[in-house]
Amino acid sequence: MFKNIYFGDLVQGDTEELIQIMNPEEESKIKEDDIPDELGILPIRNTVLFPGVVIPITVGREKSVKLVKKAYKGNRIIGVVAQKNGSTEDPSLKDIYKVGTVAKIIKMLSQPDGNITIIIQGKTRFEVDEILAEDPFITAKVKLLKSVFPPKKNKEGKALMQSLKDSAAKILKLNPEIPQEAQMALDNIHDLGFLTHFLASNLNADVPNKQKLLETNDGFERATLLLELMLKEIQLLELKYDIQKKVHTDIDQQQRDYYLRQQIKVMQDELGNEGPDREVEELRRKGLKKKWSDEVHQHFNKELDKILRMNPQAAEYPVAMNYAELLLELPWEEFTEDNFDLKRARKILDKDHFGMEKVKERIIEYLAVLKLKNDMKGPILCLYGPPGVGKTSLGRSIAKALKRNYVRMSLGGVHDEAEIRGHRKTYVGALPGKIIQNIKKAKSSNPVFILDEIDKVNSNFRGDPASALLEVLDPEQNHEFKDNYLELDYDLSKVLFIATANSLDTIHPALRDRMEIIEITGYTLEEKSEIAKKHLIPKQKKEHGLKADDLKFQKSGITxxxxxxxxxxxxxxxxxxxxxxxxxxxxxxxxxxxxxxxITDKEVVEILGAEIFDKELYQGNDVAGVVTGLAWTQVGGEILFIESSLSKGKGKLTLSGQLGDVMKESAMAAISYLRANAEHYLIDYRVFDHYDLHVHVPAGAVPKDGPSAGITMLTSLASIYTQRKIKSKLAMTGEITLRGKVLPVGGIKEKILAARRAGIKEIILSARNRRDIDEIDTKYIKGLKINYVQDVDEVLEIALLKEKVKKPMQFTFPEKVNIVN
Incomplete structure (x- = not known):
């Protein structure tokens, strides 16, 4: 406000002379009759001229200069209007307002740069009636406007005038940049109309709001609108004042704190007490003993120098201290010495884990390569298998064998990339990632690091933690692992990473590509018995306070x-x-x-109650269409029965027993093969169209699926359509094609053991499964006859007997009726 008040050298005389010029009585020197109907129009930018107000204007545009020079030589009367925009170019007619102020040029001065400065005083308002010419300057026919103000003795007018003066005084008080002469000018104004024009001219408002004031004919309404704008400005100035006061107070408080801290420091030095500086120096002394690179050492000292410049009460101080302490506690270039006695390692693995010969052999090979190569750049091992088979404890045994420190990081439920790479220090509550945290916990840069449940890593909107692990597990990259919190490269190439997983399907494909998968299929009944004897029973006795002789488990009880x-x-x-x-x-x-x-089997039942699970046993071959199959489950191998039955109908097929898509496809393939080869197997082709077939797999509440029941389905259907007996104590597993080829399947070891437990004596397998049998210990297949087949003919030749079942089904078909025209 009052930014347009002119107190300068352009007017000769003192302030009182300027106020005299601003006096509204000056307006009487120019009568309306002296104002011509046609005026030269001077557009001005960024301000509005009000009647009675004196303002300086610098004129530089060609048309404006011509107008001013001509008017100054004549009656010095011009029309002043505001521009709608702030362009320096000559405005078009649509860019100027229609309502302006008649002005008299009081003084004109030429500037060295060619511009002209004029001091003008507003006289009365006018409205452009018609544009007469645009060259050499805008000339218009104008109509003078009258303002209506209340009489001087009017109470409302007096109150409004006093409110305007009070508000102006408050603005003067809040804004020290306004000269003190402004208050003198206000005190000498006794007319509401001129007060309104004077305050409106100097109001800190934009051109549209000022123009609105100028265009308002009712003086009382104009003054009221002006008061509203002034009150808004007062609110802004008060807010600005409060902010400046608060900032000034904060600076004073900081200076006060600084002096107090300096005094405390001097007193602590005199008393010999430890302060923040001593703590930092202690960290610096510890840093001198660390085995780290020059880069890390320089970075550490730089961080300590930053801490010394900080206020210990500042929020950043503990963050900086924690960061410096992390740098100090990390085991840079600190390694434990490996023990590559592979015979000792094998003894430890055999002692801690029974069975799993292939897995142990692979681990020994891995350690042998490390011994010869002395380099960690090899595949990352991933132990894959069902829960409870000892994947995590295998990692602990490897650490024990190598005499390395052991750390384990559970990845189950990790869904934030920052949990792997850490948060940036700028965030509140920032922490290093779990990789760096566990390295710090391991206290060496070459621990055995177990990444547990790597298949449980989740991805969501916060990022992809599985992708963040790619750098960790890539031997070509992890020598420069970048943690967001640490901000320095950390060498992970000497860490022996071992991952564990229950399922391969949910592992990120690129992550899986970086790991060597070692499958742990689970334990057989015999292996579980040995594990119970050597590990579980002694452990449980110890945990429950029993001595070795207090309780003994017999073989029947364990089984x-x-x-x-x-x-x-x-x-x-x-x-x-x-x-x-x-x-x-x-x-x-x-x-x-x-x-x-x-503890025998009887005592087990007495203590634990009735058995929870029943195992399937071979049930004989007296009924056609009942075949024993072999299946793999997550809890080991099992036998299952496939039953088929026929009834008169129209060739409808029914499948039941919660079969999955793969088993349904196996059934369809078996039926299609028999239809195509019905004559070869002496099956009357009419039976397919006149009898309904129902294939059922018992235990209907248990879902069943997998590519291993093809030959079992085919044998069951061949038996029911031919009514021939199936060989006694025979089980089979394998998949078929429509050409009659038998395909290999997986889980052979578990299936063989399930067959033995069920009393099976003979098994049919694909010839390509011979390699799986060769890997099984001979004691597990002792007493079993295994038939290796390549096509369906061999399966049926072994499985189906020549004799038919008791009371074979007699197939009957409706006679054909010949219709004679």
């Missing part, structure tokens, strides 16, 4: 626990059940009650 109460690939549930039996004995021992110290 009952495995077969009747657990159904899993691993041994977690088996350990829980053993714990339940041991707790029962511990309770009896603590209460001085009698109990059986020898």
């Amino acid at each position: 009952k626990l495995i077969d009747g109460y657990t159904r899993e690939s691993g041994v977690r549930n088996l350990e829980r059940k053993i714990g339940a039996v041991v707790r029962n004995a511990a309770k009896s021992l603590a209460m001085d009650q009698e109990f059986s110290k020898s």
Whole structure:
């Protein structure tokens, strides 16, 4: 406000003379009759001229200069209008407002740059009636406008005038940049009309708002609108004043704190007490003892220098201290010495884990390569298998064999990339990633690092943590691993990473490509028995306070626990059940009650109650269409029965037993093959159209799927259509094609063991599964006859007997009726 008040050398005389010029009585010197109907129009930018107000204007545009010079030589009367935009070019007619102010040029001065400065005073308002010419300057026919103000003695007018003066005084007080002469000018104004024009001219408002004031004919309404704009400006100035005061107070407080801290520092030095500086110097001394590169050392000292310049009370101080302490605690260039005695390593693996010969052999090969190469740039091992088979504990055994430190990081549920790479220090609560945190915890740069449950990593809107692991697990990249919090490259190439997973399907494809998959299929019943004897039972006795002689498990009791109460690939549930039996004995021992110290199958049933699971047993071959198949599940191998039956109908097919898509396709392929080769197998082709076929796999509540029931389905259908018996105590597994070829399947070891437990004596397999049998210990296949086949003819020749079942089904077909025209 008051930014347009002119107090300068352009007017000769003192302030009182200028105020005299601004006096509204000056307006009477120019009568309306002295104002011509036609005026030269001077457009002005960024301001509005009001009647009675004196302002300086610099004129530079060619048309404006011509107008001013001509008017100054004449009556000095011009019409002043505001531009709608701030362009320096000559405005068009549409760019100027129609309402302006008649002005008199009081003084004109020529500037050295060719521009002209004029001091003008507004006289009265006018409205452009008609444009007469645009060259050499705008000439218009104008109509003078009258303002209506209340009489001087009017109470409302007096109140409004006083409110305007009070508001102006408040603005003067809040804005120290306004000269003090402005208050003198306000005190000498006694007319509401001129006060309104004077304040409106100097109001800190944009051109549209000022033009609105100029165009308002009702003086009372104009003054009221002006008061509203002034009150808004007062609010802004008060807010600005509060902000400046607050900032000034903060600066004063900081200066005060600085002086106090300096005094405290001097007193602490005198007393010998430790302060922040001593703490930093202690960190610096520790840093001198670290084995790290020059780059890290320089970065560490630079961070300490930053801390010394900080206020210990500042929020950034503890963040900077934590960062410096992390740099100090990380094991830069600190390694444990490896023990590459592979015979010792094999003994440790054999002691800690029973079975898993292939897995142990691969681990020993891996360690042998490390010994010869002395380099970690090799494949990352990924132990893949069902829960409870000992994947994580294998990693711990490897660490023990190598005499390396062991750390484990669970990736289950990790969904934020920052959990791997860390947060940037600028974030509140920033932390390094879990990789760096665990390296710090390991206290060496070459630990055995278990990445547990790598298949459980989740991706969402926060980022892709699986992709962040790509750098960690790539031997070509992880020597310069970049953690966002650490901001320095950390060498992970000496870390022995071992991942574990329950499923391969959910692992990121690029991540899976960086790892060597070692499958742990699970334990057989015999292996579980040995694990229970050597590991689980001694462990549970120790945990429950029993001595070795207090309780003994017989073979029948262990077998009952495995077969009747657990159904899993691993041994977690088996350990829980053993714990339940041991707790029962511990309770009896603590209460001085009698109990059986020898645990057989009977004692297991008495303690744990009825069996939870029933195992399938071979059920004979008296009925046509019932064949024994072999299946793999996540809890080991099982036998299953496929049953077929025929009934008169129209050739409808029904499949039941919660079969998956693959097993349904196997059934369809078997039917199509038999239809195509019905004559070869002595099947009457009419049976396919006049009898409905129902294929069922019992245990309907259990979903079943997988490519291993093809030959079992075909044998069942061939038996039901020919009514021939199936060979006794025979089981089979394999897939078929429409050409009659038998394809290999997986899970052979588990299936063979399931067949033995069920009392099977003979098995049919694809010839290409011979390699799987060769890898199984001979003690597991002792007493089993295994037939290797390549096509369906061989399967049916082995499986189907010449004789038919008792009470074979007699097929009858409707006679054909010949219609004679």
